[in-house]
Amino acid sequence: MRGKVGPATMREVAERAGVALTTVSRAFSNPDKLSPDTLRRIADASAELQYTVNLSARSLRKRSSGMLLVLLPDIGNPFFSLVLKGIEEGAREGGRVLLIGDTGSDATLADAYAGQLDAGTVDGMILIDGRVPFPHGSPARARLMRAPVVALSEHVDDPSIPFVGIDNRAAGRDVAHLLADLGHRRLGHIAGPAANGLTTLREQGFAEGARERGCDLLGTATGDWSIGSGQAAAADILSWPHRPTAIFAANDEMAIGAVHALAAAGVSVPGELSVVGFDDIDFAAVGSPALTTIRQPRFAMGRAAVEAVTARIEGRTTAEPARILPFERVMRASTGPLGSGQTAAGRG
Amino acid sequence: MRGKVGPATMREVAERAGVALTTVSRAFSNPDKLSPDTLRRIADASAELQYTVNLSARSLRKRSSGMLLVLLPDIGNPFFSLVLKGIEEGAREGGRVLLIGDTGSDATLADAYAGQLDAGTVDGMILIDGRVPFPHGSPARARLMRAPVVALSEHVDDPSIPFVGIDNRAAGRDVAHLLADLGHRRLGHIAGPAANGLTTLREQGFAEGARERGCDLLGTATGDWSIGSGQAAAADILSWPHRPTAIFAANDEMAIGAVHALAAAGVSVPGELSVVGFDDIDFAAVGSPALTTIRQPRFAMGRAAVEAVTARIEGRTTAEPARILPFERVMRASTGPLGSGQTAAGRG
DNA sequence: TTGTACGCGTTATCAG
DNA sequence: CTGATAACGCGTACAA
Secondary structure, rough: OOOOOOOOHHHHHHHOOOOOOOHHHHHHHHHHHOOOHHHHHHHHHHHOOOOOOOOOOOOHOOOOOOOOEEEOOOOOHHHHHHHHHHHHHHHHHOOEEEEEOOOOHHHHHHHHHHHHHHOOOOOOEOOOOOOOOOOOOOOOHHHHHHHEEEOOOOOOOOOOOOEEEHHOHHHHHHHHHHHOOOOOOOOEEEEEOOHHHHHHHHHHHHHHHHHHHOOOOEEEEEEOOOOHHHHHHHHHHHHOOOOOOOEOOOOOOHOOOOOOOHHHOOOOOOOOOOEOOOOOOHHHHHOOOOEEEEOHHHHHHHHHHHHHHHHHOOOOOOOEEEEEEOOEOOOOOOOOOOOOOOOOOOOO | OOOOOOOOOHHHHHHHHOOHHHHHHHHHHHHHHHHHHHHHHHHHHHHHHOOOOOOOHHHHOOOOOOEEEEEEOOOOHHHEEEEEEEHHHHHHHHHEEEEEEEOOOHHHHHHHHHHHOOOOOOOOOEEEOOOOOOOOOHHHHHHHHHHHEEOOOOOOOOOOOOOEEHHHHHHHHHHHHHHHHHHOEEEEEEEEOOHHHHHHHHHHHHHHHHHHHHOEEEEEEOOOHHHHHHHHHHHHHOOOOOOOEEEEEEOHHHHHHHHHHHHHHOOOOOOOOEEEEOOOOHHHHHHOOOOEEEEOOOHHHHHHHHHHHHHHOOOOOOOOEEEEEEOOOEEOOOOOOOOOOOOOOOOO
16 A cells, blocks of 8 residues: 655656557657657656656666766865856756766865766766876776866876866966066066966966066965965065065965955055956956956856867767867956056055 | 776676675675675775776665755855855765756756756755745655755745755844944845845845834845846945945845945945945955955855755754754954044045 | 567675 | 675667
């Protein structure tokens, strides 16, 4: 007498619709090959039973799950929000769903997540944390390399994995040029964490651009992308024997933290010190002063990344090794020409 | 001659380790019940083959997947970042993984995601978008109600679903009291989208608190939680015939937008107008002026929510109908006593 | 166009 | 403590 508990199965739908199990299965994969009448009966039966395909079973059978795994270092970083929206939208259009792994930059954890790909639980993987799971040379790594994987935003050390993102080095150079064009000659940098690929590229580019324009890169303070680390870095910079007239923070959060610390220390921005950020997150536009920054096409990056994995999943050979998207200068109020503000205490 | 392609299976591990398939299975679920020697051989074999359990198969068999589904309206909203971190951490500790569904507040989409729960693809669900999937009274809804589901941050219309979050009405009242204590009597409000439960609660609470202290709530401008909508709302408020001396924005982003628009319009904050936000996102602390706001314990909320679903999943009857966490006033520079700034142009 | 039969990789049950 | 065997729900040759 006890009724069934779980959701309906195909067999139940089949019985109710008066067709064979197979037919129901086909109704969900190859609807075109069924007679309209049969299809309708199945649709009705499914609706009445509120039937949903069991994804575990389908996935076991098809060796594919309709899931995309996204590995990122910190879901709390607002930079990722729009990127994820782009990925989400693209995945949805492709009928796939997102599994998000926040690795906290922990390799063991990342490997654990990646095991899902290896186990066939997910169809493809987007790496936003700059690291390829599994030790180089291991069988698991080898298998990973044959799977649909793309690196987003940050390069990974394996060149055979397609990359989607901007040219970070060029962007770093551009910041130096921008500052040089404003007349600045003494530059400072707030870098991201040392081991990070983005940190390196932006810093190298910045140094290169400075050199090209005959500017002095007075020094580099190291942060960890967070607002707080930007504040600390700014305090550090203020203690340097030779103070720069402009600083470039490798992301907006550190730039915002720096601006805040500078204001607290009574240093006017951009009057005494110009500040440039990176990413153009939403809050960059509404700070005071609003932040000059480099805009990354975050949403488009997300879309491009899904497109790339999807292509590989479906066997389309769009195997471009890299998809470099354009970045963009966004000039706002946190930068000004050299000496603009040194004269007076401020301009009201 | 063609080698196998996919990852190793239990059978292969079993063969290599010289044990039965069943034994390998047990090694991964009940390791305690195996002899150390057997366990070791299986461990070795697994390592050599880089074996990973196939989660689809396990999930099919166990009718549970080790996944938690999180439904949220907008992954781009920084409020969710820390909440998600809390959920993530809790899920991980429980050996579970996160499936994140960004519904964009779209009911159809939410239902599609929720179907996964129904199909047993996910073990539990955390609703952060204030809506229970599936029409009231439908079989699917009925099944959902028996599944481990909790509402986080925003109440849902079904009282039988446990809630985790703060008392938003009380928080709204508190803001009014806070402002009244500073001497303000003419208040304005920037509300969230009309259909939203959070909007209603905070607005009602604010109105209530204002009434209690004999303040006039001059009007309410409606936003959509975004920075831009806060800017627009502020512009609107400036056009009111009677201008308030303090406004409460229902979240920090709108508050930040408002402060920005106010500054652009030459209105000093808090000199001429005090502004209070809600949530205490990271950026609230580093704006200029830094934002007075109500802090929600975002991380703890996430943790509490996983704890609640996990309890239900594991059959522990911690079936509290609600888990109300404390909010906290955070006084910063965007509020000041009435009239503090009306006298002079500013205080250097 | 529709139905039959088998297997995907695991876990649970029951013996040994 | 260990092993054989039967499902779990679905997709896909193959046959009709």
